[in-house]
Structures are given as structure tokens and as C-alpha cells.
Amino acid sequence: MAQLKCPICGGQVSVEDDALPGELVEHECGAQLEVFKKNETLSLRLAEEVGEDWGE
Amino acid sequence: MSQWLPPRRESLLQRLNSLLRDLVSLYTPSGEERKAKEIFSRLSKETGMPLFETETGSFILGGGKVLLASHLDTVPGFIEVRGGDGWLEGRGAVDAKGPLTAMIVAGAMAWAEGKKVTVAALADEENKSAGARELIRSGAKFDHVIIGEPTGTSGIAIEYRGLIHLDIRCQSRAEHSSSSKSNLIAEMCERILKIYSAPDSYLGPTITPTIFRAGEYINVSPSSAYTHLDIRYGRGMDEGEIIKKVKETFTSCEVEVKDHVPPVAVSPNEPAVKAIMRGLLVNNIKPRLIRKTGTSDMNILAQLTRSIVTYGPGDSTMEHTESEKITLEELYIAASTYKYAVDVLCRS
Numbered sequence: 227m228a229q230l231k232c233p234i235c236g237g238q239v240s241v242e243d244d245a246l247p248g249e250l251v252e253h254e255c256g257a258q259l260e261v262f263k264k265n266e267t268l269s270l271r272l273a274e275e276v277g278e279d280w281g282e
Numbered sequence: 283m284s285q286w287l288p289p290r291r292e293s294l295l296q297r298l299n300s301l302l303r304d305l306v307s308l309y310t311p312s313g314e315e316r317k318a319k320e321i322f323s324r325l326s327k328e329t330g331m332p333l334f335e336t337e338t339g340s341f342i343l344g345g346g347k348v349l350l351a352s353h354l355d356t357v358p359g360f361i362e363v364r365g366g367d368g369w370l371e372g373r374g375a376v377d378a379k380g381p382l383t384a385m386i387v388a389g390a391m392a393w394a395e396g397k398k399v400t401v402a403a404l405a406d407e408e409n410k411s412a413g414a415r416e417l418i419r420s421g422a423k424f425d426h427v428i429i430g431e432p433t434g435t436s437g438i439a440i441e442y443r444g445l446i447h448l449d450i451r452c453q454s455r456a457e458h459s460s461s462s463k464s465n466l467i468a469e470m471c472e473r474i475l476k477i478y479s480a481p482d483s484y485l486g487p488t489i490t491p492t493i494f495r496a497g498e499y500i501n502v503s504p505s506s507a508y509t510h511l512d513i514r515y516g517r518g519m520d521e522g523e524i525i526k527k528v529k530e531t532f533t534s535c536e537v538e539v540k541d542h543v544p545p546v547a548v549s550p551n552e553p554a555v556k557a558i559m560r561g562l563l564v565n566n567i568k569p570r571l572i573r574k575t576g577t578s579d580m581n582i583l584a585q586l587t588r589s590i591v592t593y594g595p596g597d598s599t600m601e602h603t604e605s606e607k608i609t610l611e612e613l614y615i616a617a618s619t620y621k622y623a624v625d626v627l628c629r630s
Binding site: 247249252258273 | 433434437439440441481484549550551556559560563564568569570571572573574575598
């Protein structure tokens with residue numbers, strides 16, 4: 227597991243070593259984060275807000 | 283069975299097209315799911331997956347701790363089946379025979395590789411979810427559940443609102459309409475307008491009157507009136523408070539809860555959500571997390587496991603409309619995504 231920094235609260239976030247860029251994770255602080263690659267290393271940024279689908 | 287080992291793209295597209303056409307050509311509104319028995323018997327023979335038909339008319343293929351569950355019934359109203367270059371239209375093509383088709387094909391491919399997977403074509407989802415409730419009652423256990431409903435092929439639904447169905451009956455004294463001092467219809471309308479809440483926010487509650495009946499004769503003020511409220515509410519809302527507010531508005535009336543399904547919300551960290559997410563990413567599709575305003579079998583099947591998610595091909599704005607159209611490309615992406623997810627979840 228890779229230990230990354232939550233960009234919102236600064237806490238540690240455990241992300242699987244084989245996580246794919248674009249993968250979304252939820253930190254215990256409640257932030258929803260997106261995995262991305264920066265200089266070939268995994269990093270986290272705030273994900274888009276959960277969308278609303280007004281279908282069934 | 284070996285014919286179901288992951289085939290080339292063209293033959294997979296052909297298989298998806300052919301199965302979806304068979305399913306959509308068969309008109310199966312809630313209560314008429316058993317008409318599909320022949321199709322499922324044939325699928326069972328072709329794939330080697332054991333078939334079990336339930337009392338409610340659900341069809342269960344295979345067996346294992348990973349469940350792919352969609353529904354076989356549709357809303358009423360047959361739509362003539364039409365197909366063109368890479369697309370198919372018909373009742374249920376989107377909701378939910380498209381997702382169901384992709385699940386059956388993905389499940390059959392996984393089964394051919396020795397993966398233990400269950401594919402459920404549930405009955406009655408468009409009515410009272412009798413198929414999903416029956417599955418819970420049967421005591422079946424699953425570690426991971428993927429629900430097949432249209433989410434626009436790239437959307438992953440992790441939250442659904444809850445619902446409450448209420449029947450309200452009010453009584454009054456019948457009088458001659460030319461001299462009556464009160465009128466039950468007018469009083470009921472006033473109360474309905476007071477409680478009505480349009481669907482303009484996710485948490486809601488959305489309170490929608492869906493049925494209203496009153497009156498006995500043209501020159502008699504009515505002695506009884508009936509209305510039905512369809513209430514949807516998000517996670518964190520107190521259903522007891524919602525019902526209390528309705529009862530306070532309709533004092534001296536009988537308020538009966540006909541159905542209640544709590545909301546459901548799961549974390550994106552759950553294995554089933556993650557597996558679908560990765561399945562999309564390996565197909566070069568950026569996943570979107572969504573929360574749906576309606577209610578589905580996910581609300582009920584969440585009793586089985588927290589590792590549950592809803593995903594499927596098809597544009598959800600076409601659900602229940604006269605134009606349910608889906609592309610084979612969407613089905614292909616969904617089948618590949620389901621297959622990837624089953625592979626991952628069977629290893630966990």
C-alpha cells in the first residue's frame with residue numbers, strides 16, 4: 227500500500243500500489259479524492275463532486 | 283461452454299445484440315417475467331450455468347459469492363423492436379434488459395473460465411421489488427453485489443434515495459352541494475398543497491401526490507376522499523419526522539404506510555465499487571460517481587453486503603419513456619467492465 231497525503235486535511239491515505247490514475251477514493255475525513263500520476267508517482271487531488279442522476 | 287470463453291470483439295458484439303433482441307422482443311411487464319423461461323433454459327444449456335426459477339418469476343443462473351443482479355420486468359407499454367447499425371430500440375432496452383444482457387454475457391464468460399458467479403434476472407423491480415425481497419428471504423449470501431441499471435455507461439451509482447408510499451383517506455358528511463358549508467375536495471386540495479414538495483433538491487424530501495379520488499355524485503358534496511403520496515428522501519433525513527409532518531397535516535384522516543424502503547449509500551472504497559471503477563479505467567473510460575434520486579433493488583439488496591454498487595449501460599433519461607434506445611458499443615463496454623469486476627472480486 228502506498229501512503230499518500232490527503233490534499234484536504236493533510237492526513238495519510240492508504241492507496242493500493244497498483245491503483246490506476248482516475249481511481250476515486252474516500253478519505254476518513256470525508257473528502258473524495260482522485261488518484262493521479264505526477265512525475266511517475268501516485269498522488270491525490272480533490273475529485274469532482276458526486277453527480278446527481280434524476281433518473282430511476 | 284468453451285464458446286463463452288472471452289471471444290473477439292466482433293463476436294461479442296453479435297452475441298450481445300442477439301440476446302438483447304431476444305429479451306426485448308419478449309414483452310415482460312411486472313408479473314409476466316415467466317414468459318422468458320425458454321430463453322433462460324437455452325442460456326443455461328449453452329453456458330453450462332445451472333438455472334433456478336423462483337416463485338416470483340426471477341431466473342437465477344450459475345452460483346457463487348459474486349452476484350450480478352438486474353431485472354427482467356419492464357414498465358408497461360410495448361415498444362416495437364427496431365435495430366440499426368450498432369443500436370437497438372424497444373421496451374426495456376435501457377431499463378434494464380440492456381444491463382441484464384451485458385451481465386448475462388459477462389457472467390457466462392467468467393463461468394466458462396471457472397469463476398463462481400451468480401447472475402440474477404430479478405422479477406417485479408418496477409412494482410414492489412418482489413424478486414429482490416424474495417432473494418433476501420431465501421437466505422442467500424453474497425460477498426459482493428453489482429446491480430445492473432442504466433448509469434450512462436460511465437456513471438457508478440453509490441447512493442439511492444429512500445421511499446415511502448402513503449395512503450390517506452379522509453371522511454366527511456355528505457350534503458346537498460347547493461347548501462353544504464364544507465367541501466372535502468377543497469379541504470384535501472388545501473392540505474395536499476401544504477405538504478407538496480417538488481423534486482428540486484436531492485435530500486428532499488420530495489413529496490408527490492400521485493393519485494386522488496373523491497366524490498360520489500354530481501350534486502352531493504363528497505363524503506370520502508383518497509390520495510396517495512410518493513415520498514423520496516435522502517440519507518440523513520428522518521423518515522419518522524416526514525410521516526409525522528404528513529399526519530399533522532392530515533389530522534382526522536387515516537394515514538397508512540403502504541411501503542417503506544430506506545435510502546442506501548456506500549463508500550467508493552468498497553471492493554465492488556472499486557472493481558467497477560477499475561474495469562472502466564482499463565477500458566479507457568473515466569468513471570463518475572453518482573447518486574440517484576430514485577430507488578432500486580440496490581436499496582433492498584444492500585442488506586446482503588456493504589460491497590454493493592449499481593452500474594450499467596444506457597441513458598437513464600430514456601427510462602420509462604417511449605424511446606428506449608441503446609448502442610451495442612455501450613453494451614460492449616458494460617460487459618467488459620462487469621467481466622473485469624467479476625474477475626477481481628472472485629479473487630478477493
